[in-house]
Amino acid sequence: xxxxxxxxxxxxxxxxxxxxxxxxxxGWVERGYFEADEKSDKPPxxxxxxxxxxxxxxxxxxxFEHTLIDAxxxxxxxxxxxxxxMPGMDHAGIAxxxxxxxxxxKDGVSRHDLGREAxxxxxxxWKAESGGRILAQMRRLGDGVAWSRERFTMDDGLSRAVQTIxxxxxxxxxxxxxxxxINWCVRCHTALSDIxxxxxxxxxxxxxxxxxxxxxxxxxxAETMLGxxxxxxxxxxxxxxxxxxxxxxxxxxxxxxxxVGDPHVDPAFGTGMVKVTPAHDPNxxxxxxxxxxxxLTIMDERGVITAHGPFQGLDRFEARPAVVAALRAEGRIVxxxxxxxxxxxxxxxxxxxxxxxxxxxxxxxxxxxxxxxGDAVRDGRVAIHPKSMxxxxxxxxxxxxxxxxxxxxxxxxxxxxxxxxxGEVVCxxxxxxxxxxxxxxxxxxxxxxxFSSALWPFSTLGWPDETPALExxxxxxxxxxxxxxLFFWVARMMMFGLYAHAGAGPEKAIPFHTIALHGMVxxxxxxxxxxxxxxxxxxxxxxxxxxxxxLRFTLARGxxxxxxxxxxxxxxxxxxxxxxxxxxxxxxxxxxxARVGELPPxxxxxxxxxxxxxxxxxxxxxxxxxxxxxxxxKLSDTLYHFAWDEFCDWYVELAKTQLGGDAAExxxxxxxxxxxxxxxxxxxxxxxxxxxxWTTLTGxxxxxxxxxxxxxxxxxxxxxxxxxxxxxxxxxxxxxxxxDQGLKPGQKVPxxxxxxxxxxxxxxxxxxxxxxxxxxxxxxxQVVVGAVTVELDLSGAVDVEAERKRLGxxxxxxxxxxxxxxxxxxxxxFLAKAPESEVDKVRGRRTAAEAEIARLEAQLAGLPQGxx
RNA sequence: GGGCGCAUAGCUCAGCGGUAGAGCACUGGUCUUACAAACCAGGGGUCGCAGGUUCGAACCCUGCUGCGCCCA
Numbered sequence: 025x026x027x028x029x030x031x032x033x034x035x036x037x038x039x040x041x042x043x044x045x046x047x048x049x050x051g052w053v054e055r056g057y058f059e060a061d062e063k064s065d066k067p068p069x070x071x072x073x074x075x076x077x078x079x080x081x082x083x084x085x086x087x088f089e090h091t092l093i094d095a096x097x098x099x100x101x102x103x104x105x106x107x108x109x110m111p112g113m114d115h116a117g118i119a120x121x122x123x124x125x126x127x128x129x130k131d132g133v134s135r136h137d138l139g140r141e142a143x144x145x146x147x148x149x150w151k152a153e154s155g156g157r158i159l160a161q162m163r164r165l166g167d168g169v170a171w172s173r174e175r176f177t178m179d180d181g182l183s184r185a186v187q188t189i190x191x192x193x194x195x196x197x198x199x200x201x202x203x204x205x206i207n208w209c210v211r212c213h214t215a216l217s218d219i220x221x222x223x224x225x226x227x228x229x230x231x232x233x234x235x236x237x238x239x240x241x242x243x244x245x246a247e248t249m250l251g252x253x254x255x256x257x258x259x260x261x262x263x264x265x266x267x268x269x270x271x272x273x274x275x276x277x278x279x280x281x282x283x284v285g286d287p288h289v290d291p292a293f294g295t296g297m298v299k300v301t302p303a304h305d306p307n308x309x310x311x312x313x314x315x316x317x318x319x320l321t322i323m324d325e326r327g328v329i330t331a332h333g334p335f336q337g338l339d340r341f342e343a344r345p346a347v348v349a350a351l352r353a354e355g356r357i358v359x360x361x362x363x364x365x366x367x368x369x370x371x372x373x374x375x376x377x378x379x380x381x382x383x384x385x386x387x388x389x390x391x392x393x394x395x396x397x398g399d400a401v402r403d404g405r406v407a408i409h410p411k412s413m414x415x416x417x418x419x420x421x422x423x424x425x426x427x428x429x430x431x432x433x434x435x436x437x438x439x440x441x442x443x444x445x446x447g448e449v450v451c452x453x454x455x456x457x458x459x460x461x462x463x464x465x466x467x468x469x470x471x472x473x474x475f476s477s478a479l480w481p482f483s484t485l486g487w488p489d490e491t492p493a494l495e496x497x498x499x500x501x502x503x504x505x506x507x508x509x510l511f512f513w514v515a516r517m518m519m520f521g522l523y524a525h526a527g528a529g530p531e532k533a534i535p536f537h538t539i540a541l542h543g544m545v546x547x548x549x550x551x552x553x554x555x556x557x558x559x560x561x562x563x564x565x566x567x568x569x570x571x572x573x574x575l576r577f578t579l580a581r582g583x584x585x586x587x588x589x590x591x592x593x594x595x596x597x598x599x600x601x602x603x604x605x606x607x608x609x610x611x612x613x614x615x616x617x618a619r620v621g622e623l624p625p626x627x628x629x630x631x632x633x634x635x636x637x638x639x640x641x642x643x644x645x646x647x648x649x650x651x652x653x654x655x656x657x658k659l660s661d662t663l664y665h666f667a668w669d670e671f672c673d674w675y676v677e678l679a680k681t682q683l684g685g686d687a688a689e690x691x692x693x694x695x696x697x698x699x700x701x702x703x704x705x706x707x708x709x710x711x712x713x714x715x716x717x718w719t720t721l722t723g724x725x726x727x728x729x730x731x732x733x734x735x736x737x738x739x740x741x742x743x744x745x746x747x748x749x750x751x752x753x754x755x756x757x758x759x760x761x762x763x764d765q766g767l768k769p770g771q772k773v774p775x776x777x778x779x780x781x782x783x784x785x786x787x788x789x790x791x792x793x794x795x796x797x798x799x800x801x802x803x804x805x806q807v808v809v810g811a812v813t814v815e816l817d818l819s820g821a822v823d824v825e826a827e828r829k830r831l832g833x834x835x836x837x838x839x840x841x842x843x844x845x846x847x848x849x850x851x852x853x854f855l856a857k858a859p860e861s862e863v864d865k866v867r868g869r870r871t872a873a874e875a876e877i878a879r880l881e882a883q884l885a886g887l888p889q890g891x892x
Numbered sequence: 893g894g895g896c897g898c899a900u901a902g903c904u905c906a907g908c909g910g911u912a913g914a915g916c917a918c919u920g921g922u923c924u925u926a927c928a929a930a931c932c933a934g935g936g937g938u939c940g941c942a943g944g945u946u947c948g949a950a951c952c953c954u955g956c957u958g959c960g961c962c963c964a
Contacts, residue, residue: 037927223964367964415896416962423963508962548904548916550960570929581915582905588960590904594916601929612926657906663912676926756933763933769922793924844911853947862910862948869911 035614035720037606041571041600045712049163057101057728058168060108062496069105070497071097072481073169074505074513075114075177078151080122082161084545084553084579085506087563088589090167091576091654092266092542093504095708098168099651100501100730102704108497109168110484112175113156117436117473118212118373123341124150124435140434142157161564166572166711168728168846173493175484177476178437184454185483186437186476189524191453194441198389198523199429201441201449205309206428208381209371210327210340214432215385217472218425219511220372227363231348232294234356236272238264239283242294244366245304246351247343247786249274250332251322252281254300256311259285261296275356276347284315303382327379340379384438386430386469393519394424398520400534409540409654413507420511421518429472436470443467454488478516481535482524500536507541507586540654541586545579548592566596573710575599580709581664583656602664603713606706609672610699612718616683618695620722626741630687631751631783632678633694634744639670640698643736647705656709663706671698674752682789696721701733751784754809758792761807761816764830765823774798774817780810789803808879824888831887835880842873 029658052058060070070091076086093109100105103506124147125135135143161170175182193199207216232242252274257264268285288311289298302312303319324330326339334350335343351357369378400406401414408414428437440452443464452458458466479487481503490594499521505514521535546552547559554560565573577599582589626634643666650659675698682691703718707727718727750848767773775794777785789795794816803815804822846853848866855863 035926038929039927100953412897419895419963511962546904550904579934584906587898587905592904592916595904595928598916601927604929605927608927608930610926660908664915672926673931759932760934763921766921768924769932770924841911848910848948851947855947857947858910865910 034715035607037608037611038045038069039571039572039604039713041471041603041712042568044716044741045166045572047163048712048715049166052168052726053163053171055726056838057726058109059170059172060106060497062106062492064106064496066104066106068108068497068501069097069100070108070110070500071502071504072110072484072500072871072887073112073510074503075112075477075480075749076158077116077119078113078155078176079116079119081157082165082563083715084561084563084591085159086162087165087575088545088579088583088825089504089542090162090165091579091709092540092583094165094167094576094655095580096651098708098711098728099732101168101728102707102730104731106496108170108173110173110175111162111167111169111171112480112484113158114177114473114477115436115478117433117470118214120147120151120155121433121435122212122373122465129203135434161670164567164572165576168711173484177473177480177483181486182476182479182483183437185472185479185487187440187454188488189479189520190471190475191451191456191732192438193388193523194451197231198393200385201384201386201577203382203384204387204428205306205380206383207302207369207371207378208325208383209374209376210325210379211374211376212371212433213325215383215428215430216371216378217428217432217474221369221378222372223367223369224376225365226368228366228368230361230364230366231351232358232360233275233299233351234358235299238267239272239297240295240358241297241299243299244364245340245344247329247335247340248301248304248322249299249347250277250335250343251301251304252299253302253312253317253318253320254281254315255283256286256289256298256300257283257296258289258291259287261289261291263291264297271582272344272828275354275370282315282317284311284317284342286311286314290339299654303379309382321382323379323381369389385428386467386471388427388429388519390424390427391518393523394421394515396522397421397515397518400518400530405530405534406518406536407538409538413510413541416510420517424515427472427516429475430467430469431472432468433470436473437476439467439469439471441467457595474513474516477513478520479524481517481521487524489618499534502538502540503536504540504542506544508544510539541587542583543586546588546590548590548594550588561591561593566593570596570600571603571712573603573713576708577602578661580656581660583660585654602668603710605668605672606710606717609667609676610703610721611701612676613695614721616679616692616695618692618699618721620696620700621693623693623697624690629690630682631695631744631747632675632682632787633687634739634741635748636671636675636694636698637739638741638745639666640701641735641737641739644701644705644733645737648735660709663702663709667702667706671702674748677791678784678787681787685786703727704730704733739767747783750780750810750812751788754812754814755788755791757807757809758794758814761805761830762792764826765805766826767818769793774801776801776803776815777812778815779812789844806883808883828884831880831884835877835884838873838876838880839850841869842877845870845873 055546073093074089097107097109097469127150128135128146138146190199207218207221209216228244230242230244231246232240232247233246234240235255236853241255243249255272257267259268267283270283271280272283274281289296300308300311302309302316302317304319304323322329322331323340329335329338329340329343335346338346348357370376371378400417401408401417408417442450442459442464444450444459450459481500482494482498485491485497487494517535524534525533544552551559553559563575574596578591578596579589581599582591643662646662648660650662679691679695682688699721700718703714703721704727707714715727719725725732770793772793772795774797776797777788797817801817804818805816805827807816809816845866849870
């Protein structure tokens with residue numbers, strides 16, 4: 025049986041991802057592998073995609089998240105679950121409206137020129153033409169989503185879900201309309217919820233203004249003084265107590281405003297007196313409410329001052345220095361601190377400084393909903409992975425503020441509330457008649473995008489209709505998302521999921537059983553990726569250069585639970601190399617005639633065969649446990665080491681000697697068996713290369729629908745592992761000797777082996793290039809490992825100094841080990857208190873070290889003196 | 893200002909009570925008939941600092957310093 029008669033398989037010697045990936049993906053889709061059947065008897069496994077933004081394109085954060093989700097879903101599909109990964113996008117109200125308005129602006133057209141209806145029509149046109157680029161990019165990544173079920177938050181069905189839940193919440197008085205201070209973006213011209221505001225420490229100024237001889241206040245927003253309607257002090261502040269109830273004249277305006285006592289004031293900050301601008305500051309608003317103060321709005325929606333003589337028409341940032349200058353002219357500026365670093369809120373969409381503003385908006389009363397969300401985690405119905413993130417969750421849901429849900433936009437779900445001519449307010453459900461007649465108008469605002477995203481785990485499955493898909497796949501099994509949006513949509517999905525399904529009972533109401541949180545993708549130095557910083561990477565570039573599997577494997581390998589993931593090009597390259605390694609290992613196996621078939625009984629297998637099968641069994645069990653615990657980094661690492669360090673570096677090398685002998689046929693079966701299982705378990709993370717190799721190896725249709733390999737405990741073989749472990753130590757020692765001696769890797773050296781190792785002597789000699797002793801064999805050096813002694817004939821050309829150095833190093837290590845052991849054994853406390861097993865271990869270490877030291881000293885003494 | 897987290901090899905990270913690990917990078921040697929995107933061998937860490945608990949601490953506790961994140 026000579027291998028040369030076997031045909032060379034049709035695999036080139038280098039893996040070329042570009043040639044493989046696209047056709048494979050299209051084939052999977054065509055054959056419907058990613059579609060799910062809600063009528064199936066299989067247990068359900070459903071994950072909904074965290075909906076990417078319709079304006080977005082694939083970035084590394086998506087690639088990361090999708091890699092994890094895809095791996096989970098693919099594994100469950102292989103395990104026989106009815107696996108469904110729901111794809112889709114959200115309509116991203118502000119972002120999308122901004123994009124389309126920018127487009128229109130190029131032609132000098134504003135949305136107001138078009139009017140609401142025509143503008144929304146334009147947005148739909150834009151969506152059809154340019155939106156959703158990310159969906160095509162997901163195919164490159166290999167995302168196994170059920171394309172036939174793709175959803176969009178503005179679709180009819182999902183819009184109906186939005187209207188349904190709005191009506192229910194409204195009727196339950198969990199939605200209300202109220203005038204409050206909101207975060208106003210003067211550029212986007214809309215309200216923002218608290219979490220759409222990003223705070224940063226910015227340079228500003230702190231100006232202290234004398235309102236009167238007794239009253240000095242400090243502010244970072246001097247222009248707001250125009251809207252002051254009071255000055256507040258702490259009611260117990262002895263310095264100012266007597267002023268409470270008096271009035272002071274507000275400079276520049278001539279208005280007289282009261283001095284009030286309010287416990288909110290911090291007497292230790294500044295002068296202990298604060299100006300109160302109820303219409304332009306959330307804290308001042310509360311003070312204003314408590315003291316029934318007038319609420320004076322001094323800016324319009326663009327942030328332009330609306331009154332007050334000389335300041336009228338100035339932008340807020342122009343008004344600020346102008347007001348300060350005017351006050352200075354009156355000698356009222358006590359001090360100015362500049363720069364003064366303080367926290368400033370910015371619109372998360374456009375980064376414009378947010379203006380707190382009194383405004384009439386719609387709100388969700390989150391109290392009972394947030395409590396239910398906290399309870400679902402508290403009582404274990406919903407698990408958060410990693411558990412350490414739970415405190416973050418409780419910290420948020422247990423102290424959640426009411427959610428501002430109205431947005432002054434045109435793109436989105438319009439609030440289903442109608443106002444009648446006589447002040448009537450009617451909330452309209454999806455099947456209700458819209459009020460008609462003179463004077464009835466619908467609310468102008470639309471809902472926050474997150475309001476519809478919050479329904480995503482069930483609106484995508486058909487809710488509010490009781491569809492078979494909903495019955496089968498709700499609750500979802502897992503939600504995979506970044507810890508940074510735990511509050512954005514996880515909290516909201518929990519609130520709405522639990523509320524909408526409350527009637528189904530606590531177990532069925534939850535939107536998902538598990539929340540698996542991942543971190544942020546960072547660059548190779550751990551820095552946050554951002555366009556402005558210039559370190560953002562387009563994942564498409566890396567997929568082009570190294571293949572999708574390489575990118576996926578790199579991301580999975582970096583995914584420690586809840587932790588951020590640094591990624592650099594070097595690492596993607598390393599993953600590409602790993603894929604190439606798999607490619608070539610399979611290529612070798614095929615050239616060698618490997619095949620998948622029934623394994624012979626253990627008795628007929630060599631120690632090497634039994635060892636790799638034993639290791640495979642262990643690795644399969646480990647990977648299963650790691651998958652169940654969302655330990656993507658660990659499972660990737662486990663597979664990387666098994667594939668490369670154990671299978672390729674040892675088993676394949678050992679197989680080469682076996683293939684030339686009686687065990688050849690068994691070896692082919694073992695090679696095929698291990699490779700088959702290895703490719704299967706790697707498939708969820710690196711679907712493309714494994715598919716290409718596995719179909720070639722097995723001749724079967726696809727790995728996507730192949731079964732998941734189960735660990736087989738019967739293969740566990742400690743004896744074989746011990747045998748091969750000895751062989752590995754022996755081979756490594758001889759190689760070290762050869763390297764230290766400066767022997768060329770290919771150079772054959774005659775050697776005599778005594779003291780064991782008979783079983784694998786052929787393998788040993790092959791791996792170390794040692795030939796059988798010939799006539800006139802004269803040992804000039806020896807390598808000893810345990811009971812085995814290898815005597816080598818270097819034809820007298822021994823580098824004695826190198827040998828002395830090598831043995832000296834070993835000796836030093838052994839002496840150190842002995843010293844440590846003796847120190848412990850000399851400690852009576854250790855002997856008395858440490859567990860017996862621990863003491864025994866140290867005793868064993870001492871005995872072994874003593875023996876090695878004696879041997880090494882003798883060997884050193886036997887070396888020729890002075891020669892080199 | 894409040895809360896949370898992290899400081900381990902040149903870099904990025906595992907380990908979380910019993911002789912310090914990985915990947916990449918680095919050094920030396922090899923085109924050894926699957927793979928030079930590879931193979932073989934090697935060097936490299938008083939586990940941020942200071943105390944404490946323990947027979948024993950990278951690992952538990954306290955404080956400090958430096959970073960990061962979230963919230964105000």
